[in-house]
Amino acid sequence: LLMTLRAYLQCGQNATTTAAELYIHRNTLYQRMTKIDSLIQGNLSDPSTRLYMQISFSIMDFPANDIS
Numbered sequence: 001l002l003m004t005l006r007a008y009l010q011c012g013q014n015a016t017t018t019a020a021e022l023y024i025h026r027n028t029l030y031q032r033m034t035k036i037d038s039l040i041q042g043n044l045s046d047p048s049t050r051l052y053m054q055i056s057f058s059i060m061d062f063p064a065n066d067i068s
Contacts, residue, residue: 001039004032006057009050 004022008029011017019029033044042049 001032001036004029005036005053008033008044009054009057013044013050 004018007021008015008018011021015026015029015033019026022029037044040049040053042052044050044053
């Protein structure tokens with residue numbers, strides 16, 4: 001689900017583009033997004049929620065060995 005959420009955010013919340021990027025059907029994407037919405041207990045149409053998720057991904061990507 002993390003990969004799906006990341007792709008969705010990177011594709012500008014465009015379902016068609018995201019589904020193509022992940023090589024899945026749009027209905028599969030919608031099912032995954034419903035599951036993600038229930039897990040995060042937030043609303044991905046809210047810009048602050050999307051920003052929070054994008055920052056979270058950036059923190060996850062930050063190399064651990066760069067922290068001094």
